[in-house]
Amino acid sequence: MKNDIILAGVGGQGILSIAAIIGLGAVENDLFIKQAEVHGMSQRGGDVQSHLRLSDREISSDLIPYGSAEVILSVEPMESMRYLPWLSAKGHLVTNSNPFINISDYPDTDLLLAEIRKVPNSVIIDADTIAKDIGTSRVANIVVLGAASHFIDVPYKSLENAIRQLFGKKGEEIVDMNLKALKAGFDAV
């Protein structure tokens, strides 16, 4: 088994906490992991991505080869398409529909979403609205993770455990909110 996941977003959107949750979940299942992150210049509002690789065998490369990612998980619609060269023919693209606009030539959102729908196996969810319904747009990330969890080879239970482990220090309320977000995302697909 191998599961190559590209996490995509804009610097500051917090894709690393998604990576941390999947990572903890994978550790619980004794999987091998490699996770390449972007630190530095592009964290100032530029495009950022993380290559997350899970496998039941030792993993060689820290980077996912082109054409072999099972999942693109994006917290921003335009960013989801920046990594299409990595997506395998059977791979899934799961993205939040809400744009993060910090450039002057950001494309029209409807055209953008239409382009994403052309990608086979694409899933677009309005994670911001779902998150707000739960209580705060801050958990939109976790909603997207919930939606993508259908295609991630880590049991749903382990993702829940990982959320408890990661957010436990911040109190029961935060943990609950994130668990709800995960569930709402899961149910949205």
Added chain:
Amino acid sequence: MQKLMLLGDEAIAQAAIDAGLSGMYAYPGTPSTEIMEYVQGSRLAAENDIHRLWSANEKTAIEAAIGMSYAGKRAMVAMKHVGLNVAADGFINVAMTGVNGGLVVVVADDPSMHSSQNEQDSRFYGKFAMVPVFEPSNQQEAYDMIFEAFDLSERYRVPVLYRITTRLAHSRSAVARKEPLKQNEMKLPGDPRQFILLPAIARKKYKGLLRIYDAIANDSVFAGKNIFIDGKKRSLGIITSGIAYNYLMENFAGTGPDFPILKVTRYPINENQLRKITDTCDKILVIEEGYPVIEELLKGYPSTDRVVMGRLDGTLPRDGELNPNIIAKALGLNDLYGSDIPSIVRSRPPSLCKGCGHADVYNALNEVMKEYGPGKVFSDIGCYTLGALPPYNAINSCVEMGASITMAVGAADAGLFPSIAVIGDSTFTHSGMTGLLDAVIKNSPVTVIISDNSTTGMTGGQASHATDRLEPICKGLGVPEEHIVVINPLRKYHEENVEHLRREIAFRGVSVIIARRECIQTASKRKRKESGR
């Protein structure tokens, strides 16, 4: 012991702590920053009272580490590749003096220049200084080899260079720890003249260094740690190192290639080991991240009549990072590709945060500079370099840390007026102060704008040596007090700020404008901490 999920940087830091480190020295720089940050966050480092404060720059960092080594204790320095240019004087001369306590210099190279001005390969510095180099290719090796690096350093009494690249620095994987070692006791060098490089002593020391470098190349224990994987075929042999090894093996997941591979993990490379490939294989492919260091070495081997392929003959690209696909192509293997990026996807360059004080500085400066025309603003390295991009287009240079002030001085020497420098607070204490002293001595007609966000922003908000010290520093360097002007870069003070800038820019002597407002990222982090969230 339980395995830890660590970045390559963090694995190195944990290893150093476990290997009896007494002093960690660094100046931030992507992709090396997390090494010091990990030591600073480590409970064990605190319990063991390991020195772990940031230095003003890479030169002061390596010099302090040399001092720690002089006193017999283990020291580590970490920096990004261009930091080694700043620290080069110390680095090359400590090879001459040799060490007392173990000294490991970790340098993180940034091929493809994700966050850097160039993609220089630090292995060259190893050869230049005649210092052994370690090059791990995964997180576990990054951890394990630190112990060997300290051992080698103390056994041969030489500093050791530890080279990693961006993808290892910032990639996370599971790492198993070893039993921690105790720190060395303080012990002065046995030879009181070891660290005195007067010419007569230096000449002797240099002969010693030449002998040691040879001895290390022929040390069978050292060389034996390079990894040779034999294969049946002899039509091709591969020599690789570092992260490139991972990309190579990715193409043979599960099976392994059927030709021999030498993975170089330490330099100088033992000749007999190279010969296992060069003497027996028809063709040789060299795959290395960075410059063609090994490839050039092979091409210079008189006895190799074999074809050597790599970055120099076009088999691999001459510049930039490697990846599994580039290597698949070089090997003629089947290569996958998803689909092209649709044209609707726009590029999203980094930009100043909303509400950043640097933006207000540039808005005010641009207004004044309309009166003088373009091409007169020298700048430097940090978040404020983003002022080079639209909508500001406010600066004309970014070369290396500190160069804004000295370039402004040189251009003023050439007759340019006004000649303006824009520099960050951390960059100023890194290497702007000496340039300002030059300006004061010759009374250059320059205006230096220190855009003081009271942090080292670009690398993630580390403490800045400049905080609360800029006015006394400038005054002490001799800038006239009435020309040290502090402004608050906020939109509501725009008119006022423009007036201050206009007046000081028109002044034909040295003036300093300190534009002070805390970085909004640091401020919100601080407020979150204070409110306990």
